[in-house]
Amino acid sequence: MTPSSDDTAALTALVGRLSGHAVTALHRGGQGGNNRLYRAETAHGPLAVKCYFRHPGDSRDRLAVEFAALGFLGGHGITCIPKAIAAAAEDGVAVYSWLSGAKLEQRQPGDMERMAAFLAQVHGLAAIPAARALPLASEACLSSAELVSQLQRRVARLGEGAAGGSPAFARFLTAELAPAVAAMKALADPAELDWPRRTLSPSDFGTHNALRRADGGLDFLDFEYFGWDDPVKLVADTLLHPGMDLSADERRQFHAAALAIYGGDPDFAPRLARLTPLYALRWALIVLNPFLPERWARTAFATGADRQAVLDRQLGKAKRFVAIAMEKIDGERLFIL
Numbered sequence: 001m002t003p004s005s006d007d008t009a010a011l012t013a014l015v016g017r018l019s020g021h022a023v024t025a026l027h028r029g030g031q032g033g034n035n036r037l038y039r040a041e042t043a044h045g046p047l048a049v050k051c052y053f054r055h056p057g058d059s060r061d062r063l064a065v066e067f068a069a070l071g072f073l074g075g076h077g078i079t080c081i082p083k084a085i086a087a088a089a090e091d092g093v094a095v096y097s098w099l100s101g102a103k104l105e106q107r108q109p110g111d112m113e114r115m116a117a118f119l120a121q122v123h124g125l126a127a128i129p130a131a132r133a134l135p136l137a138s139e140a141c142l143s144s145a146e147l148v149s150q151l152q153r154r155v156a157r158l159g160e161g162a163a164g165g166s167p168a169f170a171r172f173l174t175a176e177l178a179p180a181v182a183a184m185k186a187l188a189d190p191a192e193l194d195w196p197r198r199t200l201s202p203s204d205f206g207t208h209n210a211l212r213r214a215d216g217g218l219d220f221l222d223f224e225y226f227g228w229d230d231p232v233k234l235v236a237d238t239l240l241h242p243g244m245d246l247s248a249d250e251r252r253q254f255h256a257a258a259l260a261i262y263g264g265d266p267d268f269a270p271r272l273a274r275l276t277p278l279y280a281l282r283w284a285l286i287v288l289n290p291f292l293p294e295r296w297a298r299t300a301f302a303t304g305a306d307r308q309a310v311l312d313r314q315l316g317k318a319k320r321f322v323a324i325a326m327e328k329i330d331g332e333r334l335f336i337l
Helices: 008-019 062-075 111-128 128-134 145-160 167-181 230-242 248-262 268-287 293-303 309-328
Strands: 023-031 036-042 047-051 084-087 093-097 199-201 210-212 218-219 227-229
Touching: 008 023, 008 036, 008 084, 008 093, 023 047, 023 293, 036 218, 047 268, 062 084, 062 093, 062 111, 111 199, 111 218, 111 230, 111 248, 111 268, 145 167, 145 268, 167 268, 167 309, 227 230, 230 268, 248 268, 268 309, 293 309
Parallel strands: none
Antiparallel strands: 023 036, 036 047, 047 093, 084 093, 199 227, 210 218
């Protein structure tokens, strides 16, 4: 089962068995984009309970990835993340420590440095031999050829009747998005990034997945897509992420911090400049996920949102990303997207 809002008794009992503590109350603890989150009250303090959405069309085991990632990071001294406590894979449920911080209403000076400090910690663990056993990040892009192939596959999937009967979506896909992806084919290079230049990536990273602690610091959440990847993908995705909408100054700050972390690879900076337009197109395709039936099912499971309102909003975001990708962007302007 994946427990739902109408079987809290079963979920309460399951969390009690997993944690070894009697659960006195269970409350919805927040709203994720893909899963259901709960706060479980116990005599030993609150616990975070995550019910992972599962669909036959989605083969990635998010529970296993996140639980292993948090266990690895926590086991090597990183404390600004939830602690992995217990999981029931067959039920799609995991129990984590409850982080008491608040969702960020607005960013503060120093947040880019706080984000970078966390990434530097994670990157430092890439040299540990045990890290090699960790999986690739979700949709890792270890070559530009793989990145272009992902773009092409996403375009094809969206074209397979996933428009939901929207003429505006169909026009955008055929007249703007597909031609933009086709124009990027020349950047495809099959050479795969070697191990020393890879990093461990949280993937869906940023202040949209962070909590503000009482001391002003940040705790980081959501490691369902964690794994090995090109640091260029991590940095480009963070700079472009629609969930943060970074200012020009914030982009410059984060870019400078990323160069300090990953700049030991002399090709990092030019690769980032060369591939950022492709990642902008990738974001155009990602924000269109609600047009796919199985992806909408996940969003509906987690949020209960109005579908048409979501589709209209996401189409507007996709158009903005295509415009970003097709601009002629050079070094100084690259991060003022």
